[in-house]
Amino acid sequence: MARILIVEARFYAHLNDMLIAGARAALEADGHEVEVLTVPGALEIPGAIALAAESEQYDGFVAIGVVIRGETYHFEIVAGESARAIMALTMDGIAIGNGILTVENETQALVRADPAQKDKGGEAAKAALALLALQERFGR
Numbered sequence: 001m002a003r004i005l006i007v008e009a010r011f012y013a014h015l016n017d018m019l020i021a022g023a024r025a026a027l028e029a030d031g032h033e034v035e036v037l038t039v040p041g042a043l044e045i046p047g048a049i050a051l052a053a054e055s056e057q058y059d060g061f062v063a064i065g066v067v068i069r070g071e072t073y074h075f076e077i078v079a080g081e082s083a084r085a086i087m088a089l090t091m092d093g094i095a096i097g098n099g100i101l102t103v104e105n106e107t108q109a110l111v112r113a114d115p116a117q118k119d120k121g122g123e124a125a126k127a128a129l130a131l132l133a134l135q136e137r138f139g140r
């Protein structure tokens, strides 16, 4: 049993609820313990994961959020920098599944968030578990 922290950026609550439901279902089906931590936006997710990882209370993390393109360059910053920082933490050996959607519109987000359709929350949870299994295999 692993202790998994879902870190969610609650920017679009209805979409997050679907992503979290998918992630939670995948983790609990495998017998893992799940907690949820909420931050304001996707840019806050990597910092929150870094702090939580330092506490050594969790074995792995699932990043959940939705970034929908607006009118300005802000989309590129939020989508790109959150992914870049999550990847940096992953390369430091932290098991993270990235379930932050980066989409053009809400229709695209709905299909990907829905556990009965693309289930990107569940997919991210399984990615975190896959990295944890690799840590065990390679002795980290």
Ligand SMILES: Nc1c(NC[C@H](O)[C@H](O)[C@H](O)CO)[nH]c(=O)[nH]c1=O
Binding pocket: 009, 010, 011, 040, 041, 042, 043, 044, 065, 066, 067, 068, 069, 074, 078
């Ligand atoms: N536009 C979106 C944001 N923007 C907010 C940033 O993530 C951040 O909270 C702010 O810049 C303060 O540091 N966040 C999302 O998760 N989704 C968006 O579409």
Ligand SMILES: CC(=O)[C@@H](O)COP(=O)(O)O
Binding pocket: 067, 068, 069, 070, 071, 072, 073, 074, 075, 076, 078
């Ligand atoms: C992430 C975004 O692009 C968006 O939420 C911000 O919108 P805008 O570029 O229209 O300010």
